[in-house]
Amino acid sequence: xxxxxxxxxxxxxxxxxxxxxxxxxxxxxxxxxxxxxxxxxxxxxxxxxxxxxxxxxxxxxxxxxxxxxxxxxxxxxxxxxxxxxxxxxxxxxxxxxxxxxxxxxxxxxxxxxxxxxxxxxxxxxxxxxxxxxxxxxxxxxxxxxxxxxxxxxxxxxxxxxxxxxxxxxxxxxxxxxxxxxxxxxxxxxxxxxxxxxxxxxxxxxxxxxxxxxxxxxxxxxxxxxxxxxxxxxxxxxxxxxxxxxxxxxxxxxxxxxxxxxxxxxxxxxxxxxxxxxxxxxxxxxxxxxxxxxxxxxxxxxxxxxxxxxxxxxxxxxxxxxxxxxxxxxxxxxxxxxxxxxxxxxxxxxxxxxxxxxxxxxxxxxxx
Amino acid sequence: xxxxxxxxxxxxxxxxxxxxxxxxxxxxxxxxxxxxxxxxxxxxxxxxxxxxxxxxxxxxxxxxxxxxxxxxxxxxxxxxxxxxxxxxxxxxxxxxxxxxxxxxxxxxxxxxxxxxxxxxxxxxxxxxxxxxxxxxxxxxxxxxxxxxxxxxxxxxxxxxxxxxxxxxxxxxxxxxxxxxxxxxxxxxxxxxxxxxxxxxxxxxxxxxxxxxxxxxxxxxxxxxxxxxxxxxxxxxxxxxxxxxxxxxxxxxxxxxxxxxxxxxxxxxxxxxxxxxxxxxxxxxxxxxxxxxxxxxxxxxxxxxxxxxxxxxxxxxxxxxxxxxxxxxxxxxxxx
Numbered sequence: 224x225x226x227x228x229x230x231x232x233x234x235x236x237x238x239x240x241x242x243x244x245x246x247x248x249x250x251x252x253x254x255x256x257x258x259x260x261x262x263x264x265x266x267x268x269x270x271x272x273x274x275x276x277x278x279x280x281x282x283x284x285x286x287x288x289x290x291x292x293x294x295x296x297x298x299x300x301x302x303x304x305x306x307x308x309x310x311x312x313x314x315x316x317x318x319x320x321x322x323x324x325x326x327x328x329x330x331x332x333x334x335x336x337x338x339x340x341x342x343x344x345x346x347x348x349x350x351x352x353x354x355x356x357x358x359x360x361x362x363x364x365x366x367x368x369x370x371x372x373x374x375x376x377x378x379x380x381x382x383x384x385x386x387x388x389x390x391x392x393x394x395x396x397x398x399x400x401x402x403x404x405x406x407x408x409x410x411x412x413x414x415x416x417x418x419x420x421x422x423x424x425x426x427x428x429x430x431x432x433x434x435x436x437x438x439x440x441x442x443x444x445x446x447x448x449x450x451x452x453x454x455x456x457x458x459x460x461x462x463x464x465x466x467x468x469x470x471x472x473x474x475x476x477x478x479x480x481x482x483x484x485x486x487x488x489x490x491x492x493x494x495x496x497x498x499x500x501x502x503x504x505x506x507x508x509x510x511x512x513x514x515x516x517x518x519x520x521x522x523x524x525x526x527x528x529x530x531x532x533x534x535x536x537x538x539x540x541x542x543x544x545x546x547x548x549x550x551x552x553x554x555x556x557x558x559x560x561x562x563x564x565x566x567x568x569x570x571x572x573x574x575x576x577x578x579x580x581x582x583x584x585x586x587x588x589x590x
Numbered sequence: 591x592x593x594x595x596x597x598x599x600x601x602x603x604x605x606x607x608x609x610x611x612x613x614x615x616x617x618x619x620x621x622x623x624x625x626x627x628x629x630x631x632x633x634x635x636x637x638x639x640x641x642x643x644x645x646x647x648x649x650x651x652x653x654x655x656x657x658x659x660x661x662x663x664x665x666x667x668x669x670x671x672x673x674x675x676x677x678x679x680x681x682x683x684x685x686x687x688x689x690x691x692x693x694x695x696x697x698x699x700x701x702x703x704x705x706x707x708x709x710x711x712x713x714x715x716x717x718x719x720x721x722x723x724x725x726x727x728x729x730x731x732x733x734x735x736x737x738x739x740x741x742x743x744x745x746x747x748x749x750x751x752x753x754x755x756x757x758x759x760x761x762x763x764x765x766x767x768x769x770x771x772x773x774x775x776x777x778x779x780x781x782x783x784x785x786x787x788x789x790x791x792x793x794x795x796x797x798x799x800x801x802x803x804x805x806x807x808x809x810x811x812x813x814x815x816x817x818x819x820x821x822x823x824x825x826x827x828x829x830x831x832x833x834x835x836x837x838x839x840x841x842x843x844x845x846x847x848x849x850x851x852x853x854x855x856x857x858x859x860x861x862x863x864x865x866x867x868x869x870x871x872x873x874x875x876x877x878x879x880x881x882x883x884x885x886x887x888x889x890x891x892x893x894x895x896x897x898x899x900x901x902x903x904x905x906x907x908x909x910x911x912x913x914x915x916x917x918x919x920x921x922x923x924x925x
Binding site: 314451453459460478482484504522523526530541 | 734781784812832847861863864867
């Protein structure tokens with residue numbers, strides 16, 4: 224195990240350790256700690272506090288604001304160092320917007336985001352760049368996120384160069400070689416262009432590019448949704464291996480609960496910009512309390528006809544309502560089979576029902 | 591078993607490129623019976639979509655060409671009839687829905703007009719009649735406010751709604767076969783379940799056979815009657831859904847099923863992977879088992895010969911020299 228000056232721990236004996244011991248990182252491994260320090264639980268690497276992200280809806284030539292799209296509406300959670308939180312929800316639930324808010328690609332309307340004790344929402348662009356060395360994001364579409372005219376070796380190094388961490392030519396190619404091998408790519412392919420790789424390989428390149436900066440935190444936004452089943456399993460396992468080797472923390476965003484469960488320690492289920500249920504991943508799938516979570520679990524079929532056809536199925540009616548005019552009361556009441564008058568009038572708050580299990584449902588708490 | 595409506599026999603489709611011939615579909619044969627739900631499973635590049643497009647003769651020529659085989663619809667070989675006769679089959683006897691409803695629908699035509707179009711062309715209905723029929727189809731697909739929706743354009747529909755409209759259009763002439771090419775891949779899991787459920791209900795009430803092309807094994811296990819597993823343009827294993835999922839013999843089938851993350855098993859069972867990448871063009875040129883590079887049971891013979899499909903039980907075929915070797919893994923699968 225080695226510990227770097229920035230508090231970046233690395234356990235294990237894998238190639239990653241070689242990478243960490245690389246001179247370049249030791250040289251520049253510090254985070255901008257001169258910025259505001261806030262009290263934060265010792266082992267929480269990220270804390271999101273009551274984050275809201277509203278997009279204005281405008282009308283007419285004067286761009287008069289007529290409403291807000293409440294994409295993210297009051298979200299709080301914390302991620303422990305070396306752990307993974309999964310965020311699950313349908314399209315339009317605000318999960319990608321939340322990821323972009325944490326990355327500060329979007330300026331939040333309200334709320335605070337603490338990363339290693341630093342409030343990201345108050346940082347200048349220059350300080351944010353330093354944070355981005357530690358905080359990386361990998362997006363859904365590996366076809367769109369690589370520059371087609373850049374050799375992949377250069378794509379992998381781009382972040383390192385932007386951070387001013389690039390060393391000599393030899394050091395750089397050494398870094399590219401180690402990260403490419405970490406993610407299971409042939410290092411001699413560094414001179415090739417993205418179109419020469421398959422979807423799974425491209426996603427590996429994107430992971431390599433994020434790892435080149437030795438981040439401590441990666442936001443993975445639907446990273447396996449576009450891949451075939453056999454490749455999807457490879458990539459999910461790769462994420463787990465890298466996490467063990469480099470003590471990384473993840474936010475793993477996805478719409479398929481079965482995939483997210485494999486990698487997450489904790490799962491938050493989002494619906495129309497709010498968390499409706501949050502708990503440990505095993506607890507969530509064994510004792511889900513929110514009807515929406517139950518429907519999500521039920522929607523994932525089991526690849527065994529006897530078992531699947533014997534299962535009681537909860538089919539959701541209709542689709543996610545518009546986030547401009549979310550339903551009164553509980554946001555899920557229009558599609559919930561248990562909804563009654565109270566659900567339509569009073570919005571349930573996220574309450575702890577014990578065992579680190581949070582749920583926002585009138586019915587679940589009373590049941 | 592009910593009557594065979596479609597019989598694909600030794601179908602081969604190739605693409606002729608500058609680098610030579612690419613065998614996208616290589617000598618595949620299967621039958622589809624009346625009202626049957628058949629699933630064609632394969633990863634990207636396995637030739638599953640091309641094989642379906644070949645049935646309707648929709649493969650772009652050049653570069654694609656159907657180089658051999660027969661597609662018997664009842665007793666007519668669809669590969670022999672004239673283009674005009676083929677027009678009458680498409681959309682009327684055999685129809686198709688595609689993966690991306692947003693690109694398959696015409697953006698400047700109302701949903702109602704698009705659904706009414708095949709009815710007016712094939713069934714020679716009047717405009718009003720076709721519109722009434724379109725409305726009733728949409729309400730069968732559980733689209734709310736049909737009166738209003740029917741006058742809207744595709745962009746006003748969500749992804750799930752667009753796919754429902756596509757299904758309504760494809761089913762409008764009561765075809766005998768509906769080919770669905772990854773109809774739910776672009777949709778959310780919850781909407782996937784809804785759309786497939788509605789499609790299945792429609793099949794049961796109209797007795798239309800469905801040929802579902804997908805890589806979602808879970809949905810297949812839930813709805814299909816029989817399954818074909820494709821890899822590198824060939825069918826490696828086929829049989830009833832129960833045969834394939836509960837008694838799979840081919841190492842690739844086993845690998846695929848075990849690679850699916852499952853909610854009914856503890857996390858500690860882990861996620862199994864198939865090493866390597868899908869068969870490349872070079873792999874297909876050689877005369878050996880297509881799966882040999884990725885197979886953990888491969889021996890010398892697998893590198894020298896192409897395995898022939900052998901019957902394991904009635905209707906269950908598997909093309910592998912070492913189908914017996916997978917017994918231990920099979921047991922593990924059923925834990």
